[in-house]
Amino acid sequence: MPTLLAIESSCDETSASVCRDGIILSNHIANQTVHEAYGGVVPELASRAHMQNIVPVVDVALKEASVSLDAIDAIGFTQAPGLIGSLLVGAQFARSLALALDKPLIAVHHMQAHVLANLIEEPRPPFPFLCLTVSGGHTQIVRVESPSDLTVIGATIDDAAGEAFDKSAKLLGLPYPGGPLIDKHAAGGNPERFRFAEPQIDGLDFSFSGLKTSVLYYLQKETKANPAFIQENLADLCASIQQTIIRILLKKLQRAVEQTGIRDVCLAGGVSANKGLRAALAAWGERNGCRTYIPSFQYCTDNAAMIAITAYYKYLDRDFSDLSVSATARAAWH
Numbered sequence: 001m002p003t004l005l006a007i008e009s010s011c012d013e014t015s016a017s018v019c020r021d022g023i024i025l026s027n028h029i030a031n032q033t034v035h036e037a038y039g040g041v042v043p044e045l046a047s048r049a050h051m052q053n054i055v056p057v058v059d060v061a062l063k064e065a066s067v068s069l070d071a072i073d074a075i076g077f078t079q080a081p082g083l084i085g086s087l088l089v090g091a092q093f094a095r096s097l098a099l100a101l102d103k104p105l106i107a108v109h110h111m112q113a114h115v116l117a118n119l120i121e122e123p124r125p126p127f128p129f130l131c132l133t134v135s136g137g138h139t140q141i142v143r144v145e146s147p148s149d150l151t152v153i154g155a156t157i158d159d160a161a162g163e164a165f166d167k168s169a170k171l172l173g174l175p176y177p178g179g180p181l182i183d184k185h186a187a188g189g190n191p192e193r194f195r196f197a198e199p200q201i202d203g204l205d206f207s208f209s210g211l212k213t214s215v216l217y218y219l220q221k222e223t224k225a226n227p228a229f230i231q232e233n234l235a236d237l238c239a240s241i242q243q244t245i246i247r248i249l250l251k252k253l254q255r256a257v258e259q260t261g262i263r264d265v266c267l268a269g270g271v272s273a274n275k276g277l278r279a280a281l282a283a284w285g286e287r288n289g290c291r292t293y294i295p296s297f298q299y300c301t302d303n304a305a306m307i308a309i310t311a312y313y314k315y316l317d318r319d320f321s322d323l324s325v326s327a328t329a330r331a332a333w334h
């Protein structure tokens with residue numbers, strides 16, 4: 001019954017989680033609001049906030065789990081990918097703690113962890129399954145044979161789905177991060193009102209840069225004729241942009257199901273919080289005879305529980321890291 005402490009600090013959330021025998025006992029997340037004024041995450045400010053947050057966040061996670069440090073059997077942390085300054089804070093903290101407690105250290109890949117967030121709660125998908133991971137930095141279709149055997153079979157060639165949401169939101173004059181705001185305004189809009197470009201790319205890869213450009217040109221043209229165009233049509237614009245992003249995602253997912261014959265399909269990453277995407281995935285699953293799975297919201301956006309569950313499976317495999325392991329901003333993954 002291993003008890004693990006895990007740390008996540010790859011971007012702008014400082015998070016710690018305690019997990020015992022694969023069961024999450026706590027998942028504490030400190031959001032950094034300091035970036036809102038800048039329209040995006042400022043790396044230097046993110047590292048400083050992580051330094052301030054990390055000790056209290058770990059403290060709360062241990063308290064919520066009613067676990068003391070001497071009961072911890074191993075320490076997991078996000079090793080890559082992410083902002084290097086942010087990653088280094090978590091990595092350094094985890095290494096120091098592993099050294100002080102004389103316990104094994106487990107380096108976790110952030111994207112593997114997003115996928116394995118689907119193994120935290122019931123119903124868990126059976127192996128093999130497919131996972132569509134959609135976040136601010138990544139868009140991938142992953143084929144999962146086991147917790148340690150994952151293959152990326154499709155990925156974006158330019159922007160990530162979350163970036164497509166955030167950049168479109170910026171063009172609409174919405175503050176960062178705009179993804180959740182597009183979701184909110186889309187709820188009252190007509191998704192068929194406007195048509196934006198969809199990429200024609202073979203295979204399982206994605207592209208979102210054409211959509212962004214087509215939104216930009218369309219808004220430039222319309223606001224020239226009517227400066228209040230965005231304001232007057234915000235809900236329909238948000239609904240149409242969201243619908244286009246969802247169509248692009250589901251088209252490739254459909255193709256992945258046809259190519260692999262795998263009919264258990266999971267969602268992961270921050271964009272899986274999107275209500276339109278959740279509803280569309282469920283409806284798509286029913287139409288296509290696929291079972292679909294979406295983690296609870298707190299396990300979709302960046303969190304340490306997904307690092308803990310991944311560290312747990314690595315612990316079972318005795319997949320430990322040397323204390324000299326360092327964080328890396330980019331890490332090739334399969």
Ligand code: KG4
Pocket residue numbers: 011134135136137138161162163165166177178179180181183269270271272273274275300301302
């Ligand atoms: O996985 P995540 O928390 O961080 C990364 O690793 O990137 O994903 C953050 C991304 C942002 O682009 C944000 O706008 C998007 O997820 N996002 C959403 C929603 N909630 C978060 N996009 C659309 N609808 C949402 N409800």
Ligand code: ZN
Pocket residue numbers: 110114135136269270301302
């Ligand atoms: Zn993430």
